[in-house]
């Protein structure tokens with residue numbers, strides 16, 4: 749298994765590029781099926797979700813969709829999220845009456861997605877779904893639904909494929925885990 753050293757920490761490859769691609773194809777088929785006949789807004793949560801968004805939307809072939817972005821700020825340290833969430837970039841399109849798919853790279857405690865789901869509902873969306881590539885099932889503290897989960901993972905720090913280590917390593921094509 750590949751190992752990677754980043755800023756003095758050893759990481760091991762958790763999901764290869766091929767495994768990620770295959771799983772994203774499966775998620776895309778589910779989304780196409782659930783949103784058949786709709787033109788959803790696919791809303792990526794900056795910054796980490798942009799890589800997943802780019803690959804996911806290119807696997808969605810049978811429906812039209814719009815892409816938009818939100819940016820949030822959560823207060824906590826670099827590896828463990830805690831505290832509150834603030835919206836610092838709102839969606840650029842009206843979500844009223846729209847089917848919305850919020851795209852995340854990772855759901856950890858769930859506070860970000862709980863906040864965003866509420867925001868999108870409050871904006872008058874017709875429906876809200878959440879797609880996350882990674883889900884830390886041991887850390888999740890909310891009851892907010894997560895409709896599409898790529899991989900459910902234990903509580904280890906992960907980097908690559910959009911996920912950062914001190915703002916670096918988002919460009920790695922695989923996902924690596926601190927053991």
Ligand code: PRP
Pocket residue numbers: 793794795796797822829830852853854855856857858859860861911912
């Ligand atoms: C990460 C991730 C989610 C959030 C998940 O973002 O992209 O938005 O944390 O954690 P939670 O479930 O505990 O709320 P981060 O704040 O690291 O920003 P980034 O995407 O810009 O790296």
